[in-house]
Amino acid sequence: xxxxxxxxxxxxxxxxxxxxxxxxxxxxxxxxxxxxxxxxxxxxxxxxxxxxxxxxxxxxxxxxxxxxxxxxxxxxxxxxxxxxxxxxxxxxxxxxxxxxxxxxxxxxxxxxxxxxxxxxxxxxxxxxxxxxxxxxxxxxxxxxxxxxxxxxxxxxxxxxxxxxxxxxxxxxxxxxxxxxxxxxxxxxxxxxxxxxxxxxxxxxxxxxxxxxxxxxxxxxxxxxxxxxxxxxxxxxxxxxxxxxxxxxxxxxxxxxxxxxxxxxxxxxxxxxxxxxxxxxxxxxxxxxxxxxxxxxxxxxxxxxxxxxxxxxxxxxxxxxxxxxxxxxxxxxxxxxxxxxxxxxxxxxxxxxxxxxxxxxxxxxxxxxxxxxxxxxxxxxxxxxxxxxxxxxxxxxxxxxxxxxxxxxxxxxxxxxxxxxxxxxxxxxxxxxxxxxxxxxxxxxxxxxxxxxxxxxxxxxxxxxxxxxxxxxxxxxxxxxxxxxxxxxxxxxxxxxxxxxxxxxxxxxxxxxxxxxxxxxxxxxxxxxxxxxxxxxxxxxxxxxxxxxxxxxxxxxxxxxxxxxxxxxxxxxxxxxxxxxxxxxxxxxxxxxxxxxxxxxxxxxxxxxxxxxxxxxxxxxxxxxxxxxxxxxxxxxxxxxxxxxxxxxxxxxxxxxxxxxxxxxxxxxxxxxxxxxxxxxxxxxxxxxxxxxxxxxxxxxxxxxxxxxxxxxxxxxxxxxxxxxxxxxxxxxxxxxxxxxxxxxxxxxxxxxxxxxxxxxxxxxxxxxxxxxxxxxxxxxxxxxxxxxxxxxxxxxxxxxxxxxxxxxxxxxxxxxxxxxxxxxxxxxxxxxxxxxxxxxxxxxxxxxxxxxxxxxx
Numbered sequence: 001x002x003x004x005x006x007x008x009x010x011x012x013x014x015x016x017x018x019x020x021x022x023x024x025x026x027x028x029x030x031x032x033x034x035x036x037x038x039x040x041x042x043x044x045x046x047x048x049x050x051x052x053x054x055x056x057x058x059x060x061x062x063x064x065x066x067x068x069x070x071x072x073x074x075x076x077x078x079x080x081x082x083x084x085x086x087x088x089x090x091x092x093x094x095x096x097x098x099x100x101x102x103x104x105x106x107x108x109x110x111x112x113x114x115x116x117x118x119x120x121x122x123x124x125x126x127x128x129x130x131x132x133x134x135x136x137x138x139x140x141x142x143x144x145x146x147x148x149x150x151x152x153x154x155x156x157x158x159x160x161x162x163x164x165x166x167x168x169x170x171x172x173x174x175x176x177x178x179x180x181x182x183x184x185x186x187x188x189x190x191x192x193x194x195x196x197x198x199x200x201x202x203x204x205x206x207x208x209x210x211x212x213x214x215x216x217x218x219x220x221x222x223x224x225x226x227x228x229x230x231x232x233x234x235x236x237x238x239x240x241x242x243x244x245x246x247x248x249x250x251x252x253x254x255x256x257x258x259x260x261x262x263x264x265x266x267x268x269x270x271x272x273x274x275x276x277x278x279x280x281x282x283x284x285x286x287x288x289x290x291x292x293x294x295x296x297x298x299x300x301x302x303x304x305x306x307x308x309x310x311x312x313x314x315x316x317x318x319x320x321x322x323x324x325x326x327x328x329x330x331x332x333x334x335x336x337x338x339x340x341x342x343x344x345x346x347x348x349x350x351x352x353x354x355x356x357x358x359x360x361x362x363x364x365x366x367x368x369x370x371x372x373x374x375x376x377x378x379x380x381x382x383x384x385x386x387x388x389x390x391x392x393x394x395x396x397x398x399x400x401x402x403x404x405x406x407x408x409x410x411x412x413x414x415x416x417x418x419x420x421x422x423x424x425x426x427x428x429x430x431x432x433x434x435x436x437x438x439x440x441x442x443x444x445x446x447x448x449x450x451x452x453x454x455x456x457x458x459x460x461x462x463x464x465x466x467x468x469x470x471x472x473x474x475x476x477x478x479x480x481x482x483x484x485x486x487x488x489x490x491x492x493x494x495x496x497x498x499x500x501x502x503x504x505x506x507x508x509x510x511x512x513x514x515x516x517x518x519x520x521x522x523x524x525x526x527x528x529x530x531x532x533x534x535x536x537x538x539x540x541x542x543x544x545x546x547x548x549x550x551x552x553x554x555x556x557x558x559x560x561x562x563x564x565x566x567x568x569x570x571x572x573x574x575x576x577x578x579x580x581x582x583x584x585x586x587x588x589x590x591x592x593x594x595x596x597x598x599x600x601x602x603x604x605x606x607x608x609x610x611x612x613x614x615x616x617x618x619x620x621x622x623x624x625x626x627x628x629x630x631x632x633x634x635x636x637x638x639x640x641x642x643x644x645x646x647x648x649x650x651x652x653x654x655x656x657x658x659x660x661x662x663x664x665x666x667x668x669x670x671x672x673x674x675x676x677x678x679x680x681x682x683x684x685x686x687x688x689x690x691x692x693x694x695x696x697x698x699x700x701x702x703x704x705x706x707x708x709x710x711x712x713x714x715x716x717x718x719x720x721x722x723x724x725x726x727x728x729x730x731x732x733x734x735x736x737x738x739x740x741x742x743x744x745x746x747x748x749x750x751x752x753x754x755x756x757x758x759x760x761x762x763x764x765x766x767x768x769x770x771x772x773x774x775x776x777x778x779x780x781x782x783x784x785x786x787x788x789x790x791x792x793x794x795x796x797x798x799x800x801x802x803x804x805x806x807x808x809x810x811x812x813x814x815x816x817x818x819x820x821x822x823x824x825x826x827x828x829x830x831x832x833x834x835x836x837x838x839x840x841x842x843x844x845x846x847x848x849x850x851x852x853x854x855x856x857x
């Protein structure tokens with residue numbers, strides 16, 4: 001019987017599928033050309049734009065000065081507006097931070113940042129009255145509460161700056177500096193950063209002409225104008241989506257095709273009115289609209305797009321009006337542009353549906369809803385008396401249609417987070433198996449590497465700005481060995497072997513990883529960019545649990561167990577000599593080597609269970625060394641398992657250590673402790689007693705509260721860095737390309753034991769800081785139509801003993817099989833198996849769970 005086992009494990013997401021606790025909406029991000037939720041589902045948003053202006057809202061919440069009293073009336077008014085928009089199936093609101101609030105009413109006041117503004121600049125393009133003090137005040141008391149209210153009514157928020165761009169811009173001009181200031185203050189706001197997955201930024205409104213710093217036409221000018229603003233926003237810790245505008249009143253994006261805005265979570269904000277993109281009532285051809293839109297907005301091919309202004313209504317007897325360009329517009333039902341749903345609107349919707357990644361906001365609440373009926377009668381009816389040829393009725397119908405298509409699914413209820421959101425963190429800083437950590441700082445970024453043993457790609461590196469919130473950076477060790485045991489061939493395996501406790505250093509512009517591969521040998525990996533390509537060099541020997549230090553043109557490595565040796569190498573890692581420097585210390589290992597002040601320090605652990613942490617110092621690299629125990633094996637009469645890790649200094653001069661904490665079946669987890677210095681000796685925690693909760697490090701760099709990803713919809717290549725293969729994979733037997741949005745696993749070999757099955761895809765299991773009794777849950781969606789006789793495909797919790805759940809084909813029928821077995825031979829353990837025949841047409845969901853507090857599956 002063929003018993004190929006196709007297994008994806010391990011917690012695909014460590015959470016349930018119910019609504020999130022802290023935030024009112026699921027978190028959004030950008031994946032390629034799509035707006036996505038945390039599960040990878042595509043999201044398209046539909047709503048309106050509005051502005052907290054007395055004039056724009058026809059005095060419905062009163063007239064007068066823009067002060068605290070007006071703020072209260074404004075917020076009360078918009079509470080009613082948002083309630084109506086929610087009923088109209090709106091899920092996005094574009095908020096104009098109207099300059100009515102930020103402009104100083106004093107006749108003598110002139111904003112110093114307006115120097116360089118051309119004379120005659122008028123209307124909302126005039127920033128001479130912009131007052132930073134008023135902006136900061138009303139950002140807190142008006143704009144932020146409006147964002148809160150919108151989110152509470154299930155709407156995402158796109159925020160645009162006060163005012164509108166002047167007609168001519170150039171890189172580095174006064175308006176560039178104004179936008180930089182506005183978004184710098186905005187992106188430093190703690191509340192806004194907390195809701196970065198719900199609040200997004202539209203960098204500017206309607207640039208017309210934009211030239212480079214020399215005042216010349218330049219295809220890179222748009223990039224050079226907005227990229228520094230994006231970089232500033234990111235440096236402040238705002239991680240949400242940023243929408244970049246184009247020129248021609250947000251109609252021309254051709255230069256972005258060559259010079260796109262760089263970084264994560266970037267989209268493009270577009271405007272669309274009748275007559276734009278070659279489409280109007282007189283020429284309403286959908287195909288022409290689609291083609292012309294692509295010519296002017298080619299970014300739609302690689303980034304999400306949101307149309308932040310659009311409206312239409314047909315001609316109507318009466319007076320017309322002048323639009324924002326000073327052009328006369330024939331009278332219509334009350335919109336900026338004149339057109340009909342059956343003509344222009346039909347082509348517009350065809351364009352939306354064709355591309356599929358275009359969100360939209362109408363140009364005002366009054367374009368969708370009859371606002372007076374809403375305010376006076378609390379009824380939601382379409383604007384313009386429900387006339388179907390106008391945008392109100394059309395969009396209300398469309399929004400109802402779209403509401404159940406490409407919608408944001410709830411975030412996970414439970415996410416493993418160390419950062420408490422109060423300026424304090426809770427250990428472990430990562431509640432998952434990242435053992436034997438080594439940590440360094442390069443400029444303002446911290447890097448942590450950990451043991452990955454027989455899992456590949458390995459030597460997983462994380463990065464952080466604050467030592468508390470971490471994200472994946474790289475997996476530089478693609479393969480350790482081609483021996484059979486590292487590929488699960490001929491009955492061999494490398495469990496408990498492979499890559500152990502490597503050392504990381506940064507020297508002369510290069511990152512270095514010194515790898516102890518045990519029977520696979522020793523290696524050094526180097527890279528100038530940790531997220532780029534790593535070069536691998538084999539060494540003639542291994543260095544057991546190495547601690548690496550570049551000093552005086554040499555490389556020194558402290559290594560060994562019980563007896564610690566100091567090895568001297570040249571800078572090409574050629575061995576020169578070694579000398580025993582610490583003798584007969586039972587179980588001493590995990591060395592890290594530092595030069596701090598006048599001393600060389602060997603920071604090492606007394607391994608096993610329980611464990612201790614010690615430090616040795618000498619003014620000579622080859623000793624003699626004196627010892628100080630920092631963490632005893634028993635602390636307050638309880639066994640200690642916090643040990644083996646690294647020391648690191650922050651930009652502000654603080655010292656910290658990240659050690660591993662052995663927490664049972666779910667692994668050895670990074671534990672962050674403060675370090676003080678007394679008489680040139682480090683002191684860990686509270687005089688040798690580790691803290692469970694402590695104040696966040698002062699790193700000088702803001703960082704959003706975030707958790708490491710676990711979920712994957714397999715929509716991007718390569719695999720996410722949460723994934724590792726159990727031993728070397730058979731790359732001919734899996735694919736992300738054969739079926740879009742699926743990982744395909746093929747029958748590449750035959751195995752009668754799960755532990756010898758190739759291409760088992762694994763990831764770490766995360767526990768929760770708040771409740772030890774909360775189960776960590778993983779779910780896989782499997783299409784089992786192509787399983788053959790004897791095949792099994794499913795999910796497992798891979799420990800020793802392990803538990804697995806799979807679909808198996810037996811006697812031509814599909815059945816569910818659950819079983820337990822051991823990795824190593826254990827005569828005291830009796831394997832168990834249960835089978836149940838089920839009717840499965842094609843797709844089945846399988847779930848596995850383990851509870852940290854009990855280690856039970």
